[in-house]
Amino acid sequence: MSNLVWNYRELGNPWLVRILSKLTKEKCPFLVFLVETKARKQKLENVRRALKFDGCFAIDSMGSSGGIALLWKVDWNVRIISYTRCHISASVKEGVNGHKWQFTGFYGHPKTAKRKTSWQLLEMLKPPSPMAWMCAGDFNEILHQEENKGLPVDPTNKLRTSGRYEAAWDLKEECKKIVEYSWKGTSMGVEGAKTMRQRLIDCQRSLSQWNHKEKMIKHKDINHSMRRIRHLQETGIGNHLTEMQSLQKEVELSMATEEIKWRQRAKQHWMKVGDRNTTWFHLQASHRRKTNTINNLEDPQGRVLTKQEDIGDVFTGYFSSLFTTSSPSNFEDCLNALDSKLTIEMKT
Structure with missing residues (x-):
């Protein structure tokens, strides 16, 4: 039982x-x-x-x-x-x-x-x-004085989302240190724009490497924490509350990180569907990335273009012609055939 x-x-x-x-x-x-x-x-x-x-x-x-x-x-x-x-x-x-x-x-x-x-x-x-x-x-x-402790702080009070930066990284203290270290690693030279770009590249590379390592150990840490919590529940005698709270906070933080990641990926689907990290929800985020890619495009002459430069030229040409006048002439007769909405009093 x-x-x-x-x-x-x-x-x-x-x-x-x-x-x-x-x-x-x-x-x-x-x-x-x-x-x-x-x-x-x-x-x-x-x-x-x-x-x-x-x-x-x-x-x-x-x-x-x-x-x-x-x-x-x-x-x-x-x-x-x-x-x-x-x-x-x-x-x-x-x-x-x-x-x-x-x-x-x-x-x-x-x-x-x-x-x-x-x-x-x-x-x-x-x-x-x-x-x-x-x-x-x-x-x-309260059976033991050790139980009279405050609740863990909710780790999701302040979350930000921007660009390709994972909002869930804000919950990790290591993220801030990695950004500071990478940013300060390149000194500001004479060509400020190039230096700024290099700093951004260094930050991106460092965060990507750190995120890859985090993914490798996150799953193991959650399982280990859950096993430890189960062990303390079965064998504890009332003096393990502090360790229990620490383990529970670690598990909740890991779950919150995963939740924020998929909420950021799915964007508007999150508020509309309200799904909670299910298989369908993951597929929505993955499908969105796929539909944002244009692999080929047919130009006005019927040719299928696959190079990104050629596809970009077709888009540029289309919108340029769409918003450019064709300089029509002899359209006064068309205007004269239209009934005027202005009365004589309004014109005066």
Whole structure:
């Protein structure tokens, strides 16, 4: 039996959806309980489909806070018993002839003054013996002082996009150092324009080499961090919170980098379609690069041109003739045949 409980901290972060998808593939849970979704039921239905789960029962958030959801596989018979904005209780039967037990997903009230009410509710939810009971969630209680730490800073507060420069590189501290080092590597000479061009070439070359190395190690780093997080979850005794937060921040940063890269590549398709790093989304960005290339062109004489210089000349000639007058003559008769829209009073 495998179940997953996670304080989701807002479904609006697309890389968190991919982290959750990766976790469900690795752990293969039959039940998933999400806390602090900060989303409506329709959004959670989209998450259910993305995770390939069969059932979903969600409690809408109150504005921009709260929100819980329970997802399950069809292999288990799940029946919702009771729910509030702080909990979801369900009767669970494992398969046809499996064990029957009760699951309660619980979210303690975030305000300390109302925490007592949450505990009273939890006491009422306890099932009659001898039924097994599993209660899990975010109780908003600190068991160890080490847990009282701030949340990781969102790495996507300030993002820029420009030219061929990958906006996702802004999230990497190494990028700034590489640009500074490459730029200062060439001193400004007498011919300022040539020196400027050489600096840009050096920066481009250094960034390309650095990006190639990053791609090689990024996939390995994500898998290593996920394995380490899983190990700490299974063997930790409460003194591993700092390392857990550091690993989670690394994984979230890697996911955010990938998200920004494909958002920049697809441009307007991102806002129109709203896709989240799927195969179709990658193909859209790749297809756009392909359609931006002109391999051959037929000129007015019917010849097929393949050289870029000849293709450029055809475009130049076409638009030059399009916006150049042909110097017509004897068109007064045409103008006289047209009815005037100006009255005599208007002319005077």
